[in-house]
Amino acid sequence: MIERHKHLLVPLPQGPVFKRLMAYGKPHLKWILIAFLLLVGGTGAEILGPILIKIFIDDFLTPRVFELQPLIMLGAGYLLLHVSAAVMNYSQLLLFQKIALRIIQQLRIDVFAKVEKLGLSFFDQFPAGGLVSRITNDTEQVKELYVSVLAIFVQNIVFLIGIFIAMFVLNVQLALFCLVILPLIILVMQLYRRFSSKYYAEMSEKLSQLNARLNESIQGMAIIQVFRQERRMNREFQKTNKEHHDAYFKSIKLDGLLLRPAVDFISIMTLVLVLSFFGITSLNSPVEIGVLYAFVNYLDRFFEPVNQMMQRLSIFQQAMIAAGRVFRLMDHDELAPVKQGEGDPEIKRGVIEFRNVTFSYDGRQDVLKNISFTVNEGETLALVGHTGSGKSSIINLLMRFYEIKQGEILIDGVPLKNYDDSELRKKMGLVLQDPFMFVGDIAHNIRLFDENISDLDVKEAAEFVHADNFIDRLSSGYNTKVGERGTTFSSGQRQLISFARTMAKKPKVLVLDEATASVDTETETLIQAALEKMRRGRTTIAIAHRLSTIKDADQILVLHQGEIVERGTHNELLEQRGLYHKMYLLQQGAEKLEGKMEEMKAEQL
């Protein structure tokens, strides 16, 4: 991880995170309101139930008056209330879920789109695995926040308010008494939140230590064994395991002290309060038993939502941290270079010129030093050099993946930065060393997203690069499925497909990064023939690993540590007897070496 990206690991603080999360609800305001109204309606209907029973007890049962008409009304009303509560609650539950899912989708799209906009400099440094987990796993955790925390909190709080309203309607004095439990519950919640965040943090820290130790030991078991440290490592693991256990046990104790047992204690004490109130009142004046019934019934329902909310506090904390990481990434500014200057120049001829280009990725070490060269229309320039000599950097700059600070790159005499990105992508065909395959079929892998490329164009492109040979032999031809990373195809076949992909766009300039992976001779011949055809009449810049493939290049640059140390044609360079000559000998020698081993083995037999 480089310095520039380290801050991405630290989640944003919770305050701004919460605000931004709430802002995501804005486009759904109308539906949130509807869901809320349904929630209030459903809760109201549900809360009215006990009041109807109270009326039945006080007005009918206690005085033993049974008139059929009102009773049927009452019964029907009760059932109707329940059914409508059920319908409203169902709609409300579903709506809240839908809204939450839509919000998460938007969040995901936003972070994905943002990441796609980042420059390649970002992707070259930041591990892909980390990005994937941000975009999917972290947002999945945020989903929990909406779906199982916020929705539940809103629903439960509305429910609690409803119960209190009902209590006030029934008996103001007693309801006031019952209000006392609110601060008590909030106090317990606060206490729990304070301690649990500490205990949970400790526990998850111990758990990650435990897992890290386990993971490391599994990977390094050979070392542990060969150095005979099994007993010591066992002891140390047991120690970490015990520490985790102790932290876990502590949080179980905390849950036991402050979660459900505590809430249940409060609930029985509230029952004592209500019963005492009625009891004492009844000593002096008559009371309505129905009211008592309703109160007891409400209290019964009161504490479940409280329990639920308390148990979700820890999900809340985790989700906020995940959201903090997602927003960090969304705020990261390391965008791809953008077009500068007026007008829309077009690439017509494909003349490329580097003028005194010096470049550095980190601002400290120059990977390219004062590079100058010109490639005329239709000519081929080859870049050779050892790993780290700067060949790939030249391509990175030419493709405008990175912005240059010193020197100039011109295409058809116009500075590279004045071209629109789409013009560059259309006219400059880059064939990457790693022929990446997308899930889909072969046609999709050649066409990618360009709707203007017809099936015929796809076929033509494949024929042009000799990929049709193997594609036609497949039973589904161009519709043959390509699995993850295209592993069902050989590396040579993948290369041919990626050639076709580039040629389908009919680029003006061809940029080749030759693959190092070895392929069978038959495919290799096809590849060479294809490359030869692709280059014909097209300005080409090629990184070559096999010097034999660039014998006919118009110009060869030999790079060493970011500098051009030799330049000329193949024959000129060989005559110079410099670095190129040695590289050439080396490659020929390598082939001979392989032959030698086979020869020796043959002799032994």
Add this chain to the structure above:
Amino acid sequence: MTDANIPIGSTNNQWGMNNTPLIEGSLYNSLVTDEREVHSMRVFLDLMWYFKKEKWNYGGGILVLALVSLLSLLPPYVVGVIVDHIDSGTLTEEVLLRWMLLLFGVAVTVYILRYLWRILIFGSAIRLARLLRNQLYDHFSRMSSSFFQKRRTGDLMAHSTNDIRAIEQTAGAGVLTLVDSITMGGFVIITMAVTISWELTLIALLPMPVMAYATSKYGSMLHARFTKAQAAFSSLNDKVQESMTGIRVTKTFGYEEEDVKTFKKESDDVVEKNIHVAKVDALFDPTISIIVGLSFFLSIVFGARYVVMDELTIGQLTSFTVYLGLLIWPMLAFGWLFNIVERGRASYDRVSALLKVKQDIVDKPGASEEPPAGDIEFKVNRFSYESSVEDALRDIHFRLERGQTLGIAGRTGSGKTTLIKTIMRDSDIEDGEIIFDGKPVDNYTLDALRASIGYVPQDHFLFSATIADNISFANPEAGYQEIIQAAKLAAIHDDIIRFEEGYETIVGERGVTLSGGQKQRISIARALLSNPELLILDDSLSAVDAKTEEQILQALRDIRRGKTTFITAHRLSAIKHADLILVLDDGKIVEQGDHEELMAGNGWYRKMYEHQQLESLVERGGQSS
């Protein structure tokens, strides 16, 4: 008011009476009751050894749980009594005080008891997790490399974390739900039937089977839909994975926006599948609410008739409805129980299968415990890995006197590493033997054999600890002087003191990132610290530059006098000083001799040596140094 409190981490498994949208993953699998799950209950039998071991804790916990269930019946009873007193006007201050004191007593007792069973049952459950984890770790440390080659680290990790967690849930929440639903459900029904009215109990319970049926039906629907939603999520995950790894292609063609569009489509699918889930999910609460409401309705209607007929008091009727509320939890807990034990059983099976794997390299009876020190002779006719039919080594015969150095060269996959692993007894040889100090290597205990060997592996693995801890890995008691001595020999001391924390620098993800060459040299220092009888360097100098390589080799020649050293290398400069050099190909020796002899021939060794000379020249940009 239930006892459905779940141990940490699964805060989402909460069934309540009202307003409980059942959304989280762990619930999706619940309530699916079919035969398969009944079999799952056998996991309790599998765990019997542990329940027996912790019989006091579990026995005590179950007793306390039952007691809590019993005491939970008291508050509704008191409500009934008070209501009746008020109704009949017989309530006095004294009566009220007595009952209220009783309730207060119940509240305090139940609080303590609830705390207590958590400690007893959940405490035992997490001790089981700890025990199993220790067992697994110990077991891993006895397994040979073939065990780890056959299994992915991720899978082994999953067994040690997720599976153990599921077992822990079974031994904790599983026991709780089983006991709680049986005792609570039983007590409540008995109380209702005995103290109030068995007829009314029957009537009130009429709608309950519908609830059990409906929830189990929803459960299986939910399970199917949730599986689809998960598949959609995982395909979204794959999409992101592909986009992030293929970003270069996307940017080359300028298709970023189109890619975002595809992502949108995939995420639409995720949303759609999840809404599908939510549609069933949202059914639970309203259904439960309607059925419970119906149950209440029936109790009130029929209860009122009994009251009118004077078979029941109003107080009893009130208590009855409160009892009814207490029944909802046990009904739901049963469905949840199946979910827990089903996962627990699968996990327990996996973990015990893992623990049953036998150690494949064992000490022979009567094996020497004296670490070997002396000449080494290879007499290997054939050696192959169990997984492969082809021979990994053939006809490896050579002899090395104590104190000599062996160099091994050859192409990738020619058998260099296999050869050195055989002397470490990584796998046993079926045809042939390796004599070390007069005895075949399998006549020593593994511990004695390993005591004589210092090994520097190809993949230079370091632990996330300080550099000093890593170097003194084989001997944690080693003092700083020894550590520094080893570091100097491995030519890494100068690098180390340049770090801010010096030898106390933490290595790995949480600490400083070392280069491949630095890691290699620390691994060399680690092996040198114990000054082993046999030092094995498996291509351990590949990432250091030529100058440092020469420095290390020189140091080795000095300190390894009288001790044997094996070196495998791609770069022949690392082995050219060896007393004996073997060139391997396809597991066979194709050339052998010392450097001069091999250079005198016209074989692969000489060609390779010359080739590498030229290569280093090119690397230097053509300037000879």
